Amino acid sequence: MLRRIFTLSRDFKSPKDSLGDLGAKSAAKLIAAATDVAVVVDGQGVIRDVAFNKEDLSLELDAHGRWLGSKFSEVVTPETRFKVDELLQDAASRKLSPWRQVNHPSPSGEDIPVLYSAVDIGRKDRFVVLGRDLRSLAAMQRRLISAQQSMERDYARLRHAETRYRLLFQVSSEGVMIVDATTYQISEANPASLALFDESAPRILKSSLLDHADRENALNISHLLADVRATGRDRSGRFRIAKNGRDCTLSASLFRQENASLFLLRFSSEQPIVENSSLIATSTLMRHFEEAPDGMAITQNDGRVLRANRAFLDMTQMSSEEQARGEPLDRWIGRAGVDLSIAFANLRQGSPVKLFATVLHGEYGGLTEIEMSAVSLQDGGDKPNFGFTIRNIDTRLSVSGSGERELPRSIAELTKLIGRVPLRDLVRETTDVIEKLSIEAALELTGNNRASAADMLGLSRQSLYVKLRRFGLAEHASDDEGDDE
Template sequence: MQVFKSPKDSLGDLAAQSVANLIAAATDLAVVVDGQGSICDVAFNKDELSLELDAQGRWMGSKLADIVTPDTRAKVNELLQDAALRKSSNWRQVNHPSPRGDDIPVLYSAINIGRDDRFLVVGRDLRPLAAMQQQLINAQQSMERDYIRLRHAETRYRLLFKVSSEAVMIVDAGNNSVLDANPAALALFDQSAPRLLKSGFANHFDATSTQTIGALLADVRATGRDNSAGVRLATTRRQCSLAVSLFRQENASLFLARLVPGASESGSATLKATATLLSYFEAAPDGLVITESDGRIIRANPAFLDMAQLSSPEQARGELLDRWLGRAGVDFSVALANVRQSGSIKLFTTMVRGEYGATAGVEVSAVLLSDGDDKPGIGFAIRNVEKRLSAASASTRELPRSIAQLTELIGRVPLRDLVRETTDVIEKLSIEAALELTGDNRASAAEMLGLSRQSLYVKLRRFGIDDHASDDQAEDE
């Protein structure tokens, strides 16, 4: 500490009031403490600080150690002990509890004034400094978060740049030199990184492509729009497609150059075959559906959408096929089990239920699709057989349904409906035979069949052979 060299000449004999005013003006707060640490007098330079710390005048008569937070009481004792030994103490930060909840930090120093063993404790309010420190901490944390985001973005960029199967290079737009290249680009040019980096970009292409590359880079640099051109490598003479984009980084313009080798003849043939298969899938008149192993639809063609009365593929995608195929899920479960067991099924007879209630008889063929995955898919071919004509038309006197025809209904029609239909067929044939034997005499036919005439008339109308039932009934009566 440096004090005045001649205080009596420079300051003179100051009165107590002048000294009090000087102390109050020079500090934020000042406390006079006796030898036992009790407060004898208090002065505040800020009204706001006075109201917050000593609004009720509770400091007068209290011990200085009692009006600070418990964790800083030891600092108060050290403050007064240093002042007693050395006339003045070092500055120490002490916290006062505040009614608002937050502690108020104050930087204190004690001075032994040499009168009745009293000490003058002067303090500086550290809240503005604490606020600045908090702002600095917030700014540092914000910058650290930005740095972390940048590091993460750079890591993702480097990883994508490294694992990309497409040859990618970063080229300086000023001198057209290669600044960076991924492993795919090094493999395409068959060169090591030291030889490729910092070299001229156009030097790695044949002479016929050099002018094309120069014009391409100049156009992208001038317009800022992406552009592409066909080029040929200098070493392998391989034809490639070069796509160039312009971007800025750290006040420098850079090119992002992407090279895609030309497809081979076998690759072109494969792509053409794939396109043909996709075209057939979409245009096939039969319903074609590809599902997961559990029957959940991956893709369906327009023919199946028409059968299921759906307007878009999105309505079917992700749904179970048994929502539309099979009777109450029974048929579909059987078909699915057979496909998993044998690998395929052929001409499985069932029905399709439309979204709005329409039904149609169909034949289903399915095959297990495996491409090495643990869960292969299943391909379904669904053909509408509702309008299929029989090979030979049946006569009016033979059974309308043969055993083979009834067998085809198994799985499509419940057993009770199948039995009811068979009973109706036999009943109708028996009535027609009785009418033929009796010369269309309904009374004799009823007696032959063991029916009342009224029951016979009801059955005639039911089977559609009651054209003259009303007249004959009137005559019989």
């Protein structure tokens, strides 16, 4: 209904009375004056006539009169040709098509946008396509985009500058504070100043600087800061901290930010600062992590490496921690991710993993037998991280047995191979264990008579002799073979 009302409201109510019998010339003048470009097109899309209301637009689009006799779709850019077809189809079916933007190529190399609408003028096989020049709008859009890009570059520079300031502020060995010049309220304090004042951030922020000064020294500090605020010149003085009695040098500078005056205060002390016990413990733990002889790694909940120590990098044959960071741990540990899938499932349920035997693959093909322990590390986030300790047990294995791995002598020994040997090899070794135990039992029952043992096992004597040699049970087989036969 709304569409019908809108359609009626844009047409003349009594065109015959108001315009009379409008001739072709008058209609042409009216169309040319009302639009920037008007094109008369036949049913095949061929341009039969064209009129421009702007001389510069005429020079850009049809300077050599090439439009006449050409198809309308040939004088637009390839990606907008389908819009020309839609214009003519809509005009033929609905007498008036919606406005569509079409781009024309120009000799300058920059496309010219024009907004077109096609009208069926009532004459068979003729349409008038009315166009509005959008170059000014396109130029405005380009300026807007350029301004936005410029603003984004400025914001990026500001963010980078703030990041550098924050980094310098945090790692500086000199105590630094930002203090309100009117109320002396501390708004920012770096770690070095917290250590100097022997305070925590929640206790010192939003408090008055004078509250942390010795009572005898507070008045002098107040006068010093008032002088800096009045003159704008940097000044230095002695500052005695009330809590620990430490003397330090205070340097004050004034600056303005967002219509507010602030002090930049720098504190330096020749007295050594005793580290907090928790900081010492954290530092010691980090040194242990880095220098431990066993490989250590911390992963995210999805198994991607966050931190790795030097021993882990040596075991995986990598030169730097950056190579490991962000990579899945099962890239190096386990067989096809099966081992670590079991470990991660236990960790996500809150159960630690202890002395899990598996293998570690190096970047250059090295294979190491390892023993892995892991624990869930909950640090207050939605999902916990996981800590892994990885120990090389190749030397332990080489001491306990010969270089060539022997068959397990019992089912208990066989179960220890789970996780270290593929299932295919495990099944083969299970079969060998059963065969060996059966042959040993048959020989014991027959008093080491191989012919009777072969009959008992349902084997030919030749097959039994082959298996005896295979399992290392045929020390005197050459002497007995002749007797049995």
